[in-house]
Amino acid sequence: MRVPLAWLRDYVDLPDDSAAIVARLAALGFPVDEVIERPQLTHVVVGRIVTVDRHPNADRLQLCTIDVGGERHLTIATAATNVAPHQVIPVARIGAQLAGGLTIAPRKMRGIDSEGMLCSADELGLPADWFEDGIMQLDHAMPIGGDAIALLRLSEPVLDVDVTPNRPDALSILGLARELAASYGVELREPGAIVKYEDGPDDARVTIETIDCKRMVFQLVSGLQVRPAAAWMRVRLALAGQRPINNIVDVSNFVMLEIGQPLHFFDFERVAGGHLIVRDARDGERFTTLDDQERTLDERMIVIADDDGPTSLAGIMGGLRSEVVESTTEVLIEAATWNGPRIRRASNALKLRTEASSRFEKSLPLALADLGASRAAHLLEQEGGAVRLPRSGGGGVPDPAPVMLRGGEVERLLGFAVGDAEIERSLASLGFKVARVPNGFSVVAPYWRNDVLLAADLVEEIARVVGYDRVTAQTPPVVPQEIDSAEFDRETQLATTLAGLGYTEAVSLSLQPAAVAQAWREQSIAVPDVVEILNPLSEDQRWMRFSIAPALLDFAARDRAVRPYRIFELGHVFAQSQPEPRETVQLTALHAGGESAFGRLKSDVLALLRRETGVDAQVERGMFPSLHPGKTAALRIGDAVVGYVGVVDPRLAHAHDVAETTALATVFVDALPSRSVPRYVAPSKFPPVERDLALVVADDVLAGDLIAAVRGEPLVRSATVFDEYRGPQIGAGQKSLALRIVLQSYDATLTDEDADAATARIVAILQARFGATLRG
Numbered sequence: 062m063r064v065p066l067a068w069l070r071d072y073v074d075l076p077d078d079s080a081a082i083v084a085r086l087a088a089l090g091f092p093v094d095e096v097i098e099r100p101q102l103t104h105v106v107v108g109r110i111v112t113v114d115r116h117p118n119a120d121r122l123q124l125c126t127i128d129v130g131g132e133r134h135l136t137i138a139t140a141a142t143n144v145a146p147h148q149v150i151p152v153a154r155i156g157a158q159l160a161g162g163l164t165i166a167p168r169k170m171r172g173i174d175s176e177g178m179l180c181s182a183d184e185l186g187l188p189a190d191w192f193e194d195g196i197m198q199l200d201h202a203m204p205i206g207g208d209a210i211a212l213l214r215l216s217e218p219v220l221d222v223d224v225t226p227n228r229p230d231a232l233s234i235l236g237l238a239r240e241l242a243a244s245y246g247v248e249l250r251e252p253g254a255i256v257k258y259e260d261g262p263d264d265a266r267v268t269i270e271t272i273d274c275k276r277m278v279f280q281l282v283s284g285l286q287v288r289p290a291a292a293w294m295r296v297r298l299a300l301a302g303q304r305p306i307n308n309i310v311d312v313s314n315f316v317m318l319e320i321g322q323p324l325h326f327f328d329f330e331r332v333a334g335g336h337l338i339v340r341d342a343r344d345g346e347r348f349t350t351l352d353d354q355e356r357t358l359d360e361r362m363i364v365i366a367d368d369d370g371p372t373s374l375a376g377i378m379g380g381l382r383s384e385v386v387e388s389t390t391e392v393l394i395e396a397a398t399w400n401g402p403r404i405r406r407a408s409n410a411l412k413l414r415t416e417a418s419s420r421f422e423k424s425l426p427l428a429l430a431d432l433g434a435s436r437a438a439h440l441l442e443q444e445g446g447a448v449r450l451p452r453s454g455g456g457g458v459p460d461p462a463p464v465m466l467r468g469g470e471v472e473r474l475l476g477f478a479v480g481d482a483e484i485e486r487s488l489a490s491l492g493f494k495v496a497r498v499p500n501g502f503s504v505v506a507p508y509w510r511n512d513v514l515l516a517a518d519l520v521e522e523i524a525r526v527v528g529y530d531r532v533t534a535q536t537p538p539v540v541p542q543e544i545d546s547a548e549f550d551r552e553t554q555l556a557t558t559l560a561g562l563g564y565t566e567a568v569s570l571s572l573q574p575a576a577v578a579q580a581w582r583e584q585s586i587a588v589p590d591v592v593e594i595l596n597p598l599s600e601d602q603r604w605m606r607f608s609i610a611p612a613l614l615d616f617a618a619r620d621r622a623v624r625p626y627r628i629f630e631l632g633h634v635f636a637q638s639q640p641e642p643r644e645t646v647q648l649t650a651l652h653a654g655g656e657s658a659f660g661r662l663k664s665d666v667l668a669l670l671r672r673e674t675g676v677d678a679q680v681e682r683g684m685f686p687s688l689h690p691g692k693t694a695a696l697r698i699g700d701a702v703v704g705y706v707g708v709v710d711p712r713l714a715h716a717h718d719v720a721e722t723t724a725l726a727t728v729f730v731d732a733l734p735s736r737s738v739p740r741y742v743a744p745s746k747f748p749p750v751e752r753d754l755a756l757v758v759a760d761d762v763l764a765g766d767l768i769a770a771v772r773g774e775p776l777v778r779s780a781t782v783f784d785e786y787r788g789p790q791i792g793a794g795q796k797s798l799a800l801r802i803v804l805q806s807y808d809a810t811l812t813d814e815d816a817d818a819a820t821a822r823i824v825a826i827l828q829a830r831f832g833a834t835l836r837g
Contacts, residue, residue, distance in 0.1 A: 066079060071238075232423075277398075653723040703729055
């Protein structure tokens with residue numbers, strides 16, 4: 062919410078230091094996301110145009126004689142066309158600093174000295190298209206010669222305040238001023254709402270036909286004339302981010318921002334039959350809103366209709382048919398309170414979120430409608446309107462139930478003592494009615510605080526006023542707890558190990574749009590039954606993810622300039638099951654670019670499993686969705702398959718725009734066995750002997766099977782495959798695997814004859830089992 066600091070000062074005396082105010086708001090629970098500094102303007106005064114004459118040497122210039130309250134008038138040349146005698150306007154004198162770094166210096170304009178400049182809104186740092194096309198018009202009541210910047214408070218910064226959803230009362234200038242007044246211990250100046258009611262015809266009628274209109278106050282005001290609003294009001298609205306329209310519409314927007322009650326003004330002459338009916342919308346009903354968009358309604362929405370049909374979309378936006386226009390002289394004020402969740406659902410369904418709906422969806426207090434109507438009537442009376450008595454429909458305003466605050470409760474919850482007098486003063490400063498009773502206080506919340514229901518809520522209010530800085534830092538006692546941290550420790554160890562292998566951890570959303578699963582199905586890739594969220598925040602978050610792979614593939618496509626690219630995520634995936642959806646923990650890793658992405662990823666995952674379980678996983682031929690059907694390895698420990706590693710399915714590689722050599726691995730964390738403590742074996746004191754073998758085998762022979770057979774030789778201490786070759790030199794349907802074998806004895810130093818004999822036995826075994834031959 063944009064909060065002009067100058068507007069806050071209308072209701073409460075604040076320090077000059079804006080940083081102190083920002084810190085105080087944060088301490089009260091309203092952090093300031095941004096401080097928008099205003100341009101520092103100087104030497105701009107209020108002037109009155111005395112005469113306007115044509116420039117003798119220029120057709121497009123005019124010479125204005127300006128009264129700025131001094132002994133003599135100024136002569137200023139201007140090209141603006143909206144100037145006329147008796148207008149009150151901002152005048153920049155010689156030496157003035159204006160927005161955009163403009164400095165006013167003496168100058169001749171076609172031979173005549175110009176002693177300053179008449180200012181537009183843009184030159185004062187205001188949105189040019191929200192004000193007059195030309196020179197900005199000020200109010201005739203402003204003192205001639207006065208400092209226009211100080212009078213309009215144009216140099217004060219604007220705060221972007223973050224207001225939590227449970228505090229709709231703070232979505233207003235007055236609400237935040239009330240909080241600051243309580244915190245600083247100063248008086249709150251509430252805006253005037255006293256109206257002198259006029260006698261006269263009042264045939265306005267309102268019928269409420271829906272239970273979701275909790276209360277409606279309506280009031281007729283006649284004798285109005287549409288014109289620009291006063292300059293001070295237009296400036297306040299513009300700084301708060303609201304475009305000024307005219308003196309009537311601006312009052313409704315001003316009251317909404319000032320006290321938090323959205324209003325709607327109907328041009329009463331354009332209300333068919335003078336009768337408003339508040340009802341549920343009908344399916345297929347069509348209606349044109351103030352933004353000139355025709356919208357199709359359904360029964361989720363509420364409309365305010367007249368005898369000719371809908372004329373306002375309740376709680377969201379008014380209708381074009383009954384808007385205030387230049388000929389409007391009589392308006393019907395409507396101030397209502399709606400069922401908040403229904404307004405939110407209607408706003409989401411129409412994809413139409415407004416300042417009004419953002420407040421109504423939080424279920425405003427019933428009494429705020431009465432104050433909003435009174436404040437608007439007060440301001441319209443100052444515009445010359447004749448105000449009729451207000452009437453209301455719907456429910457009445459109930460008396461709030463008292464909340465009991467027992468003695469000692471404040472200290473129990475906050476950890477520090479607060480005296481009874483300070484408790485009473487703190488709550489009273491926020492508008493609570495406090496009465497001392499035996500054993501504590503009986504507290505009645507003000508009408509605008511319908512979120513205060515419990516004693517703990519009152520304690521929170523006290524803490525905000527006295528200051529959270531009174532809470533002392535203490536180390537809480539750590540007691541034994543029954544929650545097993547084994548799962549957390551395992552997941553932490555897995556992530557730490559993989560990060561140590563050079564992989565970056567990613568975190569993606571568990572909620573996905575339907576397009577993710579649909580893209581896989583379109584490529585004929587198996588997808589489990591996806592879990593649907595019944596009340597999604599948006600269509601992009603309707604489905605629980607069935608795999609982590611889509612997110613990692615999208616990351617790899619986005620960061621294609623980074624190669625090699627290694628990334629992983631450890632998280633939960635979901636599948637539909639009975640009686641409840643199945644949720645499992647998976648670790649998915651991706652390797653893109655570099656030499657042999659598949660080989661590197663497989664090696665890293667095997668090292669990860671060895672580090673986590675204490676045993677070597679067996680590599681087998683396998684099949685897994687998202688992986689190439691012929692380039693996928695299953696990873697087995699004991700009787701359980703604990704993961705898969707392979708090259709990404711080329712159909713997915715194309716769909717996600719990544720290289721077909723990209724490798725993926727998925728580890729089923731829930732399937733991993735407990736860590737097996739390795740048994741210590743004393744190393745041999747005799748030196749090892751290495752032998753390299755180049756073996757030609759059929760394409761379908763697995764390297765893992767060769768390694769397992771080699772390790773059957775008693776002298777073998779380790780065996781690894783370090784190279785693979787396919788090509789014309791070995792023929793079709795075959796491949797060459799290079800093995801490095803380490804031989805070692807515990808009894809004696811191996812001679813060349815011993816090593817050669819062991820190697821011969823190994824070759825014979827491989828030839829017998831796999832048809833392997835030594836490559837010449």
